[in-house]
Amino acid sequence: xxxxxxxxxxxxxSLSLSLSLSLSLSLSLFMTxxxxxxxxxxxxxxxxxxxxxxxxxxxxxxxxxxxxxxRTAMTFYRPMPxxxxxxxxxxPRDFLxxxxxxxxxxxxxxxxxxxxxxxxxxxxxxxxxKLQSYKARVVFNFEGFQYKLGDFRLRVGKCVPSMAETLRGxxxxxxxxxxxxxxxxxxxxxxxxxxWQEALAKKSLPGHFxxxxxxxxxxxxxxxxxxxHTAVQYATCMAQLMAAVRS
Amino acid sequence: MExxxxxxxxxxxxxxxxxxxxxxxxxxxxxxxxxxxPHRPPHHRRGGLHAxxxxxxxGPRQLEDSGVLNPSLKSRGNSWGLHMPLVCPDGAVVAYAxxxxxxxxxxxxxxxxxxxxxxxxxxxxxxxxxxxxxDLLNHHGESGIAKRxxxxxxxxxxxxxVEGKTLADILKNLEHEVPNIRILTYQRRDWSKRASLLSSxxxxxxxxxxxxxxxxxxxxxxxxxxxxxxxxxxxxxxxxRAVVSLHLAGSVNPDAVAFFSPNEGGDYIHSRxxxxxxxxxxxxxxADKALQYYLSVDPNNSLPLLLxxxxxxxxxxxxVCSKCGxxxxxxxxxxxxxxxxxxxxxxxxxxxxxxxxxxxxYHIGCSSEEI
Numbered sequence: 001x002x003x004x005x006x007x008x009x010x011x012x013x014s015l016s017l018s019l020s021l022s023l024s025l026s027l028s029l030f031m032t033x034x035x036x037x038x039x040x041x042x043x044x045x046x047x048x049x050x051x052x053x054x055x056x057x058x059x060x061x062x063x064x065x066x067x068x069x070x071r072t073a074m075t076f077y078r079p080m081p082x083x084x085x086x087x088x089x090x091x092p093r094d095f096l097x098x099x100x101x102x103x104x105x106x107x108x109x110x111x112x113x114x115x116x117x118x119x120x121x122x123x124x125x126x127x128x129x130k131l132q133s134y135k136a137r138v139v140f141n142f143e144g145f146q147y148k149l150g151d152f153r154l155r156v157g158k159c160v161p162s163m164a165e166t167l168r169g170x171x172x173x174x175x176x177x178x179x180x181x182x183x184x185x186x187x188x189x190x191x192x193x194x195x196w197q198e199a200l201a202k203k204s205l206p207g208h209f210x211x212x213x214x215x216x217x218x219x220x221x222x223x224x225x226x227x228x229h230t231a232v233q234y235a236t237c238m239a240q241l242m243a244a245v246r247s
Numbered sequence: 248m249e250x251x252x253x254x255x256x257x258x259x260x261x262x263x264x265x266x267x268x269x270x271x272x273x274x275x276x277x278x279x280x281x282x283x284x285p286h287r288p289p290h291h292r293r294g295g296l297h298a299x300x301x302x303x304x305x306g307p308r309q310l311e312d313s314g315v316l317n318p319s320l321k322s323r324g325n326s327w328g329l330h331m332p333l334v335c336p337d338g339a340v341v342a343y344a345x346x347x348x349x350x351x352x353x354x355x356x357x358x359x360x361x362x363x364x365x366x367x368x369x370x371x372x373x374x375x376x377x378x379x380x381x382d383l384l385n386h387h388g389e390s391g392i393a394k395r396x397x398x399x400x401x402x403x404x405x406x407x408x409v410e411g412k413t414l415a416d417i418l419k420n421l422e423h424e425v426p427n428i429r430i431l432t433y434q435r436r437d438w439s440k441r442a443s444l445l446s447s448x449x450x451x452x453x454x455x456x457x458x459x460x461x462x463x464x465x466x467x468x469x470x471x472x473x474x475x476x477x478x479x480x481x482x483x484x485x486x487x488r489a490v491v492s493l494h495l496a497g498s499v500n501p502d503a504v505a506f507f508s509p510n511e512g513g514d515y516i517h518s519r520x521x522x523x524x525x526x527x528x529x530x531x532x533x534a535d536k537a538l539q540y541y542l543s544v545d546p547n548n549s550l551p552l553l554l555x556x557x558x559x560x561x562x563x564x565x566x567v568c569s570k571c572g573x574x575x576x577x578x579x580x581x582x583x584x585x586x587x588x589x590x591x592x593x594x595x596x597x598x599x600x601x602x603x604x605x606x607x608x609y610h611i612g613c614s615s616e617e618i
Contacts, residue, residue, distance in 0.1 A: 032510065062577070062584070063577070063582040063583070149583075149584060150525050150581075150582075150583035150584050150585070151524050151525050151526050151583070151584070151585075152584060177508075177524055178508040178510070178524040178526055178527060179485065179486075179508070179510075179564065180485070180509075180510050181485035181486075183485075184485045184486060184564055184565075185564065187564060187565055187574055188564050188574065188575055188586060191573065191574045191575035192575055192584065195575065195577070195584070223485075224485075
């Protein structure tokens with residue numbers, strides 16, 4: 001059975017990168033709707049892993065059963081000039097690579113400024129190594145525990161750079177398993193978020209979770225939720241976390 | 248593969264031609280089975296080397312001779328999807344279709360089996376003992392409501408619901424009243440193909456339209472094919488997929504209903520299947536009750552009533568509970584966060600005739616008094 005794959009080709013002429021995309025018949029882009037939320041600390045408050053522990057306890061309080069661990073890795077790439085001079089100015093600098101925890105065979109690329117997202121077989125990373133046109137600058141790991149709450153799946157996690165132990169952010173994924181239409185699941189997920197905020201508010205933590213709507217239409221994505229939507233949400237989430245840390 | 252049971256039955260049938268069995272009784276085999284021929288070594292028999300010879304099921308010939316398998320029973324034929332004589336793969340011959348149906352549904356729940364048995368008994372009772380009145384009260388379990396219904400008059404049928412009594416008319420009316428719904432119909436064996444295809448489809452809207460529409464667009468079916476429709480699929484895009492099966496292909500008698508997520512696919516998607524999602528499981532349970540209710544209170548219109556009621560679930564993820572005003576709520580008993588999965592099905596009389604109030608929705612916990 002063939003799958004619909006959304007392709008946005010990187011058509012920047014200065015990029016010497018040629019991406020080979022392998023169509024795998026078993027790859028399904030079919031996904032249930034997911035919302036990503038990140039922790040916004042109160043002004044002046046710092047991040048600490050206590051918040052993470054409280055969020056996990058909250059999930060369990062709502063009847064969640066711990067289901068395992070998860071990890072998503074985000075790579076920031078920087079362009080490598082062919083010669084010793086500085087790279088040309090129009091080369092994209094916000095090139096992100098994403099390995100999603102629930103898509104081990106796939107690797108996602110995002111160019112935020114250009115609103116481009118695509119996916120390729122996970123072996124693309126080996127090709128990137130050989131091409132040496134873009135190198136990984138820094139890798140962030142989003143990791144934590146996942147919980148099953150009836151028809152919901154909750155993942156609470158921290159964002160840490162792969163080479164350090166500093167906590168860069170706290171975020172969570174909420175998935176409503178029966179639906180894959182973003183519009184149809186909106187109300188349910190909003191109400192879940194309200195219930196979640198209520199439960200968490202009792203712990204008097206210095207901050208709160210926020211859900212920022214990503215503009216999927218800009219990336220050419222449809223109402224039917226896919227892993228590329230998740231990739232876009234991660235990119236948005238990362239930008240939010242970096243902004244929160246800076247301020 | 249050797250089928251010793253079948254062989255045994257054939258042998259016995261062969262012998263009985265010279266010795267007719269007594270009428271009115273199924274004679275059990277009390278004497279040992281005949282000696283085996285050399286090319287069938289004893290250890291191939293089921294049950295081991297020295298297993299005592301089993302009495303064995305009666306062959307069709309004996310059933311005819313004894314009067315059990317009479318021509319009228321044979322002509323009933325395919326009512327349970329089984330052909331007469333009912334020779335099962337293991338060689339057993341079954342006189343009573345419902346018994347094998349129940350045994351065959353090894354995965355069926357006790358509720359399903361009970362329901363099947365009840366239906367079989369009720370059908371047979373209606374057929375053989377028409378002078379005994381149908382006892383509707385026992386189907387409910389809620390005596391207060393049942394009393395109210397018992398005394399109510401049979402009102403003129405709602406025009407919108409029951410304009411024509413044929414399957415095609417019912418589906419046409421439904422499409423007219425509920426424009427969002429996609430109705431697809433299947434012959435019984437076509438459904439399993441469809442169910443396994445569902446698991447690999449990315450988006451139900453991308454299913455090859457030309458193929459689907461021609462095969463399963465009931466409007467385009469010739470009248471002969473309409474008679475073979477046994478499964479109706481109601482797809483509310485992105486919200487639910489409901490599967491209704493009909494008892495007797497082409498009839499207007501629903502006999503089972505189940506709800507699934509539009510994402511779900513696989514062999515378990517059928518009218519007696521169970522969704523992997525809690526919300527759809529609970530809706531299916533509620534739908535079972537609605538189906539039984541409609542069948543007992545208004546059997547002639549049970550299909551249009553049921554289909555209409557199913558369509559009211561298009562607001563499953565949008566309509567707040569009519570009692571507490573919220574969409575999502577934690578059900579204390581089940582410890583699950585759920586939307587209002589109950590829609591009332593009780594028929595109330597109005598100027599238009601009998602109809603269910605399809606405007607309300609309730610959480611399980613909120614619905615105990617309201618329904």
